[in-house]
Amino acid sequence: MKRNLLILFLLLIVLSITACGKSEDPFIPKQTESKNENNDKSDTPTSGGDKRYLILYCSRTNNTERVAQTIRTILNCDILEVEPQIPYDNDYNSMLGRAQKELEEIRQGNYPEVKTSIDNFDNYDIIFIGYPIWYSSMATPMQSFLHKHASKLSGKQMALFATSGSSGIATSVSEAQSICSESIFIEQSLLLTSLTLPQMESRITEWLDRIGADREESDAPENSSLNINIKIGDRTITATMENNAAARDFLSRLPLEITLKDYNNITEKIFYPSPALTTEGVTRGCTPTPGDITIYVPWGNVAIFCKSWSHSNDLIKIGHINGNGIEALSIDGDIPVKIEQY
Structure with a gap:
């Protein structure tokens, strides 16, 4: 009697396992009506x-x-x-x-x-x-x-x-x-x-x-629109901006009246735009020379270089001061300036 009960018990276990084995294939996700609706x-x-x-x-x-x-x-x-x-x-x-x-x-x-x-x-x-x-x-x-x-x-x-x-x-x-x-x-x-x-x-x-994939610019600036005046007291120097997204963002904010702060013993004159200028999609990497106008991406500041400096992958060049104009900024201390487009 006990043997017959044991056989019956084992048979029930086997049937149970067999039924479980007929569930959905673990390699193929189960299809549902809502999934098909989303697919369409x-x-x-x-x-x-x-x-x-x-x-x-x-x-x-x-x-x-x-x-x-x-x-x-x-x-x-x-x-x-x-x-x-x-x-x-x-x-x-x-x-x-x-x-x-x-x-x-x-x-x-x-x-x-x-x-x-x-x-x-x-x-x-x-x-x-x-x-x-x-x-x-x-x-x-x-x-x-x-x-x-x-x-x-x-x-x-x-x-x-x-x-x-x-x-x-x-x-x-x-x-x-x-x-x-x-x-x-x-x-x-x-x-x-x-x-x-x-x-x-x-x-x-x-x-x-x-x-050959390029951005369609219906309102691309003329060459003259890339030029700016930087007024330092009674003196005005000029600069030419790059034709990239960061420089165009800078131009869109002019005129600006700011104070350029001295950084690293007259190596750079810097200020912090608010909000920070766009840098997404703009090529990084610059070996600055005197007169280069750049963005230092990690800090978001604009840096105008008065001296040459080593290459940095975190710099974006957005312009350059024309001629010997950088001499007007190569002085000790902070300098109030007004920047205008012309």
């Missing part, structure tokens, strides 16, 4: 002034997002984040495990769901595609997005940019070309690794110049 929803990119370009990006650690936002600042264009249907776990090892499984699924032709969708790309000249590199491949959400929109991207120019720890970009480029075989890929792609990410702004600017 079209997303609207955040709009910029220049409608020729669209930036699409996916990002988990924000590195790719930083690159995308820098490109957007330079081009003043539309931007949209590509998001997975199911967010990734914050735990790094868990995320890696999921990424490996999704990459293997894609090789079998099964793309994970993304909740981002766009109706058409007709009005854009170039579509920028940004993503992190996972195990040498394009991050799976972007692969899924391209697969989902391949027909809509037919004939469109595509420019790829990526971030990685140290992996190359070649495999991901091949993946994109395979998924969107009817698209036109710009030959030069941009890769920023952990070693080159600190030079992000300069590398992005150089890349955009190489591929």
Whole structure:
């Protein structure tokens, strides 16, 4: 009798385990009605002034997002984040495990769901595609997005940019070309690794110049509008500003009446604009010479150099004092000045 009860008990356990084993496959997220509704929803990119370009990006650690936002600042264009249907776990090892499984699924032709969708790309000249590199491949959400929109991207120019720890970009480029075989890929792609990410702004600017992507400036200043007067008592000296976003921001605030503070034994004359001048998307790096007007990015101050100084990646040049005008500022102490555009 006891033996029969034991057999019956074991049978119940086996049946219970079998029933549990019929639950959803852990490798494939369960589909729901609300998910399908979201998949059919079209997303609207955040709009910029220049409608020729669209930036699409996916990002988990924000590195790719930083690159995308820098490109957007330079081009003043539309931007949209590509998001997975199911967010990734914050735990790094868990995320890696999921990424490996999704990459293997894609090789079998099964793309994970993304909740981002766009109706058409007709009005854009170039579509920028940004993503992190996972195990040498394009991050799976972007692969899924391209697969989902391949027909809509037919004939469109595509420019790829990526971030990685140290992996190359070649495999991901091949993946994109395979998924969107009817698209036109710009030959030069941009890769920023952990070693080159600190030079992000300069590398992005150089890349955009190489591929011929520039900002549409309907109200670009004439050469004469880059000139300023600096009045020091009864004397007026002149300067010519650079044609970059930081210098244009400076010009937009004129006229200014300020006091230039002496810094480092007449090496620089400085002041602090409020709010700080824009520096996003502007190429950094300057070896200042006497007369250079610069921004020291970490502090946000404008520094007019009276003496030569060593190269700094934290300096942005926004102008230069003409002729020997810097001599008027190369004196001890603070100097009240009035700066006007002419």
